[in-house]
Amino acid sequence: MDEQHVSSNFIRTIIQDDLANGRVQDVYTRFPPEPNGYLHIGHAKAVCLNFEIADEFGGKTNLRFDDTNPTKEEDEYVNAIQEDVRWLGFSWDKLCFASDYFATMYDKAVLLIQKGLAYVCDLTAEQIRQGRGSLTTPGVDSPYRNRTVEENLDLFARMKNGEFADGSKVLRAKIDMASPNINLRDPVLYRIAHAAHHRTGTTWSIYPMYDYAHPLEDALEGISHSLCTLEFEDHRPLYDWVIEACEMVSRPRQYEFARLNITHTIMSKRNLKQLVDEGVVESWDDPRMPTLSGLRRRGYTPESIRQFAKAIGIAKSNSTVDHQMLEYFVREDLKLKALRTMAIVRPLKVVITNWEEGSIEWLDAENNAENEALGMRKIPFGREIYIEQDDFMENPPPKYFRLTKGAEVRLKHAYFIRCEDVIKNEAGEVVELHCTYDPLTKSGSGFSARKVKGTLHFVSCEYAVPAEFRMFESLLLEESPAGSTLLEQVNPHSMEVLSGYVEPGLQHVQPYDKFQFFRHGYFSVDPKWSTNDRAVFNLVVSLKSSFQL
Ligand code: ATP
Ligand code: MG
Numbered sequence: 001m002d003e004q005h006v007s008s009n010f011i012r013t014i015i016q017d018d019l020a021n022g023r024v025q026d027v028y029t030r031f032p033p034e035p036n037g038y039l040h041i042g043h044a045k046a047v048c049l050n051f052e053i054a055d056e057f058g059g060k061t062n063l064r065f066d067d068t069n070p071t072k073e074e075d076e077y078v079n080a081i082q083e084d085v086r087w088l089g090f091s092w093d094k095l096c097f098a099s100d101y102f103a104t105m106y107d108k109a110v111l112l113i114q115k116g117l118a119y120v121c122d123l124t125a126e127q128i129r130q131g132r133g134s135l136t137t138p139g140v141d142s143p144y145r146n147r148t149v150e151e152n153l154d155l156f157a158r159m160k161n162g163e164f165a166d167g168s169k170v171l172r173a174k175i176d177m178a179s180p181n182i183n184l185r186d187p188v189l190y191r192i193a194h195a196a197h198h199r200t201g202t203t204w205s206i207y208p209m210y211d212y213a214h215p216l217e218d219a220l221e222g223i224s225h226s227l228c229t230l231e232f233e234d235h236r237p238l239y240d241w242v243i244e245a246c247e248m249v250s251r252p253r254q255y256e257f258a259r260l261n262i263t264h265t266i267m268s269k270r271n272l273k274q275l276v277d278e279g280v281v282e283s284w285d286d287p288r289m290p291t292l293s294g295l296r297r298r299g300y301t302p303e304s305i306r307q308f309a310k311a312i313g314i315a316k317s318n319s320t321v322d323h324q325m326l327e328y329f330v331r332e333d334l335k336l337k338a339l340r341t342m343a344i345v346r347p348l349k350v351v352i353t354n355w356e357e358g359s360i361e362w363l364d365a366e367n368n369a370e371n372e373a374l375g376m377r378k379i380p381f382g383r384e385i386y387i388e389q390d391d392f393m394e395n396p397p398p399k400y401f402r403l404t405k406g407a408e409v410r411l412k413h414a415y416f417i418r419c420e421d422v423i424k425n426e427a428g429e430v431v432e433l434h435c436t437y438d439p440l441t442k443s444g445s446g447f448s449a450r451k452v453k454g455t456l457h458f459v460s461c462e463y464a465v466p467a468e469f470r471m472f473e474s475l476l477l478e479e480s481p482a483g484s485t486l487l488e489q490v491n492p493h494s495m496e497v498l499s500g501y502v503e504p505g506l507q508h509v510q511p512y513d514k515f516q517f518f519r520h521g522y523f524s525v526d527p528k529w530s531t532n533d534r535a536v537f538n539l540v541v542s543l544k545s546s547f548q549l
Pocket of ligand 2: 034
């Protein structure tokens with residue numbers, strides 16, 4: 001793909017400056033997902049950014065699970081996330097878990113207490129929230145703020161030992177209750193949670209908060225540039241405070257970039273989990289889901305997602321990208337790679353009455369008219385073929401160039417046919433067409449006496465391979481979802497299941513094989529719904545759109 005689709009990235013400039021002025025010698029980044037769900041296309045932006053920018057400067061990237069919230073995190077997610085990052089084409093330097101640092105984090109909290117920079121607070125979550133004040137009013141000191149170091153050390157050790165109930169105490173940093181930055185008004189560092197952790201089991205009864213844990217994780221791994229999304233901008237002073245107060249040797253710095261939002265796309269693990277839990281979709285990797293595993297199953301390629309990430313660029317202000325842009329890149333990627341074949345998704349039988357019964361002709365067809373390297377194939381043509389139901393109309397509107405009684409169309413790779421008779425069932429529905437073909441009109445024969453405007457695709461009945469097609473529409477009716485009413489905004493027609501036929505050459509397809517079905521779009525073989533008897537083809541994307549880059 002050409003270079004014009006690469007947008008600017010202000011992080012690159014920051015790194016160049018940091019290297020030039022000697023703040024850092026080596027570039028080290030990390031991608032730090034919380035294993036509380038599957039990765040979505042928004043995460044792909046952060047994955048690509050972290051891995052590609054480090055690579056560009058000969059640096060390294062860790063995959064780190066930010067697993068400080070035991071009730072929401074599971075090994076299933078840990079495994080799925082690794083698979084997705086690998087699938088995107090990246091390999092990490094180290095695989096890390098925040099939970100590996102729990103002991104160090106605890107020791108650092110003890111250090112903060114000893115330095116008079118942290119205290120155990122007995123206020124409830126609600127009282128802490130109220131005491132924190134607002135943008136216009138300063139906070140109020142907690143009555144526990146001046147506990148002695150000894151008392152704090154004792155209470156914190158007992159919190160760790162599991163002596164207190166969930167929510168009854170927290171450890172807070174002692175910073176500044178009047179700070180204009182509310183994040184610095186004695187933020188909570190540790191909370192009590194008697195919950196089994198997916199890796200540390202019941203070893204711990206206290207868990208560190210993100211704002212305390214994250215800078216320590218970065219420092220312990222020697223991260224040079226900690227890249228996160230814009231909502232953490234106001235947390236940066238706290239990030240720096242933790243590094244400083246905990247006397248970390250390594251000095252990572254946090255930089256914020258804009259989150260990716262896409263029209264008609266849910267971009268939150270919590271909401272995606274709701275769709276799975278409520279059965280709106282079958283699973284996290286349902287092809288309608290904007291998860292990386294869903295996109296993979298749908299038929300997206302890693303290349304197309306990486307190109308998309310390059311094209312959207314890295315900026316400092318939030319914006320929403322048209323979902324057609326993502327579709328554009330998969331279409332571009334598959335254009336020359338996919339075999340172009342014929343599939344009938346809603347079959348209508350056509351009998352060619354002047355074709356000799358039992359006779360089959362094997363026609364030559366190129367596999368991809370724009371990529372000769374994909375070679376040629378033979379496709380059968382005989383007396384009975386299937387065409388699409390909507391390629392025939394009894395009472396067509398003006399300028400209808402497909403089949404209608406008395407009209408002539410071209411069959412792709414084959415002959416002209418004319419519709420002579422329409423056969424209906426008792427209900428009056430069209431069930432079969434009787435046509436005649438013109439032997440002089442064979443495709444590639446140079447025939448030019450007559451012109452027809454319509455070219456239809458077909459599959460020979462005798463050789464047709466039954467197949468199922470899953471046609472998808474956006475999961476969301478609205479352009480952008482508004483949280484609470486999520487389920488009301490779900491498109492009830494997001495998936496349509498059709499039964500039809502493909503060419504005989506597609507008898508033995510494998511999961512993820514990709515095809516362009518003439519006039520329908522790009523399709524990919526589904527790894528779960530397909531059976532030995534019948535492949536299921538997922539619509540990846542239609543052939544055309546009005547979208548322009
Ligand atoms: P969610 O709300 O979907 O759970 P999150 O930000 O809480 O998202 P994390 O697991 O914490 O999810 O995210 C890991 C990394 O991916 C973070 O650095 C985060 O900033 C980044 N990330 C998450 N969503 C997006 C997005 N939409 N665009 C860009 N980066 C994102
Ligand atoms: Mg999160």
